[in-house]
Amino acid sequence: MECALPGCEVPAEAGSSLQLCTRHLFAAYDQVSGAVGVTDVLPQPCAACGSRVGVRYPSGWVCAICDWRVGEMPDDDPVPPRVDIVYYLRVGETIKIGTSGNPRGRFTQLWHDELLAFERGGRPVEQRRHKQFGEFRHARTEYFAPHPALDRHIAELREGVDDPWQQYSFWVSQAIALRG
Known part of the structure; x- marks a missing residue:
């Protein structure tokens, strides 16, 4: 033939x-593969994490941040997954190291000047950081005096992270995806 x-x-x-x-x-x-697996702007924001960056495949678009298939709606789960984080806030001339499973809600209760970084983990990670930077800690508080060691740690957490809130959204979308 x-x-x-x-x-x-x-x-x-x-x-x-x-x-x-x-x-x-x-x-x-060659014609088809030129448009497959190409990272580009999504036709609509990802419903899971809000990202605008995606990868185009023959079967459709996939979010480049959280791997959610664009066009599918996230499950209408009434209970969002809990993702515990340790947060670093600048408050005046001090740095607060705390933890929360609901940082947006927590930050409405806290006066602060700037969100410095997030670190994934709950109370055990927070307690390790309080001990690690204990010599700079204001007695019996979660507030620490600025110090190069603490600044380096925060810089390491921020490396490659433009916006801590996007990082947190990614962790939440991962938790949603892991639920199946």
Whole structure:
């Protein structure tokens, strides 16, 4: 059997589901693969994490941040997953190290100047940080004096993170995805 393209008299590739010769099969593959797996702006924000960056596949778009299939709605789960974080806030000339499973709600209760960073983890991680930076701690509080060691730790947490809230949204979307 010959290649189905007009003017091509080369035999079609044996076993192919398309009646095309090897040269034309590769040409079709090159045409399709140029648009597959390409990172681009999503046609709509991701419903799971709000990202605008996605990867285009033949089966559709996938969010580049949380891997949610664009167009699918996240489950209407009445109880969002709990993602415990340790937060670092600048409050005047001090740094507060605390923990929360609901940072947006917690921050409405706390006066602060700037969110410095998030670290995934709950009370055990918070207690380790309080001990680690204990020599800079204001007695019996969660407030710490600025110090290069603490500044370095916060800088490490911020490395590659433009916005701690996006990082937190990613952790929440991961938790949703892990629920199945």
